[in-house]
Amino acid sequence: MKKLVALLLITWLLVPLIALGAVENFSDYTEVDPGSDLTVISTKIDAVSVLATSNDYVYKDMGAAYFNGDFTHHVEVYIGASRDGGYGENPWGLKNDTNGFPYTGTAVSVNVDTLHVFAPDEGGDARVFLCESDASTALSYCDWDSVGTTPELVYLKIVRDESVGTFGTIYSYAYSDAARTTLTATQSVALHTSKKDFRYVYPFANRYESSGTNYFSSYTGELDLAPAGPTASYRGDGGYQGEEE
Amino acid sequence: MKPKLLIALPVAILALLAGVWFLRPTEQSIPKTQISGLTPTTDLEKFEYSVRAEELLRLQHNEMGAKFRAGEITQEEWNTYLEKDFTPKSRKLGHDKYIFKSLIPIPESPNKDVVYSSSSPDVSLKPEPKSIEEMEQEFKTSTKFQIDLTKI
Numbered sequence: 070m071k072k073l074v075a076l077l078l079i080t081w082l083l084v085p086l087i088a089l090g091a092v093e094n095f096s097d098y099t100e101v102d103p104g105s106d107l108t109v110i111s112t113k114i115d116a117v118s119v120l121a122t123s124n125d126y127v128y129k130d131m132g133a134a135y136f137n138g139d140f141t142h143h144v145e146v147y148i149g150a151s152r153d154g155g156y157g158e159n160p161w162g163l164k165n166d167t168n169g170f171p172y173t174g175t176a177v178s179v180n181v182d183t184l185h186v187f188a189p190d191e192g193g194d195a196r197v198f199l200c201e202s203d204a205s206t207a208l209s210y211c212d213w214d215s216v217g218t219t220p221e222l223v224y225l226k227i228v229r230d231e232s233v234g235t236f237g238t239i240y241s242y243a244y245s246d247a248a249r250t251t252l253t254a255t256q257s258v259a260l261h262t263s264k265k266d267f268r269y270v271y272p273f274a275n276r277y278e279s280s281g282t283n284y285f286s287s288y289t290g291e292l293d294l295a296p297a298g299p300t301a302s303y304r305g306d307g308g309y310q311g312e313e314e
Numbered sequence: 315m316k317p318k319l320l321i322a323l324p325v326a327i328l329a330l331l332a333g334v335w336f337l338r339p340t341e342q343s344i345p346k347t348q349i350s351g352l353t354p355t356t357d358l359e360k361f362e363y364s365v366r367a368e369e370l371l372r373l374q375h376n377e378m379g380a381k382f383r384a385g386e387i388t389q390e391e392w393n394t395y396l397e398k399d400f401t402p403k404s405r406k407l408g409h410d411k412y413i414f415k416s417l418i419p420i421p422e423s424p425n426k427d428v429v430y431s432s433s434s435p436d437v438s439l440k441p442e443p444k445s446i447e448e449m450e451q452e453f454k455t456s457t458k459f460q461i462d463l464t465k466i
Binding site: 212213234258259298 | 411
């Protein structure tokens with residue numbers, strides 16, 4: 070009887086705890102790869118010579134309004150070279166549709182709501198753009214920084230804190246180490262028009278264009294939607310969600 | 315006028331003047347930012363202040379991170395620093411930086427009205443103003459403001 074109780078306790082308590090801090094399994098994600106450019110394994114999405122005109126992306130349906138309120142996500146991105154510069158992948162994105170991240174010529178997907186990170190190579194300069202596309206204003210709002218020299222492996226921490234500013238603020242912290250102790254740059258965008266919920270998470274999306282010959286190589290790895298850590302549940306009003314770690 | 319009042323009035327005035335003189339702000343009691351008039355007031359200055367403060371916070375974070383990696387501070391001390399110090403300041407400065415940046419008008423080219431023609435091929439162009447991104451890079455190393463991270 071005791072063994073049975075112990076087994077039940079392990080199943081009910083330990084397994085969810087382990088799952089809480091686990092990285093995402095990309096094998097469970099939906100791959101859209103018309104250019105046959107992607108190799109998806111459980112913890113990594115490898116992109117080789119992705120053409121601008123190839124609408125490649127990987128996503129998962131997390132359920133309606135899954136991403137509501139505050140969140141902290143971890144993800145790593147390897148920013149490789151692009152042929153003509155100014156090009157790379159979106160290693161992280163949230164949307165409410167499964168159409169990928171088409172580029173309209175001036176911004177990404179301005180007619181739909183998105184939050185996303187764009188990580189291009191700009192003539193040897195590795196950059197991280199943190200962007201919000203807002204359907205109400207039909208504008209895209211970005212903040213960016215140089216984070217090293219391509220090829221560069223960047224460890225990101227992306228945070229939305231809805232208690233900062235009118236509609237919340239999103240932050241992207243770029244680190245040079247997996248333990249996230251050496252901060253390279255911080256991007257931030259005060260969010261616009263409303264507090265928005267999202268359903269789909271994209272660990273890879275090409276910034277798809279209708280024409281062009283540019284291409285890039287890169288990879289996304291280790292996406293964690295509920296990382297453990299001291300600031301994972303911090304709220305800007307000084308409070309904490311759930312228990313402190 | 316009564317003689318008592320004749321004495322009391324000048325004494326009261328002198329005492330008042332002495333009090334004012336005694337309470338005058340001395341150089342040491344004025345924050346340094348006020349001595350040189352460098353309290354950020356315009357949106358551009360507030361943007362510069364936020365960028366520089368965020369950069370100082372990043373450097374402080376990395377110093378603490380190096381101490382943690384070297385074992386000079388414990389996991390608990392590192393976590394406490396992140397929770398109580400770095401994160402709240404970073405959230406505030408990141409938001410402020412974005413807001414003030416968005417309030418700065420995009421610098422206009424002084425050459426926007428220059429007309430090129432074959433009759434004046436040697437028209438000289440004025441230097442282009444710095445972009446907001448270029449300004450932001452410069453502001454990271456600005457020494458214009460005396461920033462005390464403990465007061466943010």
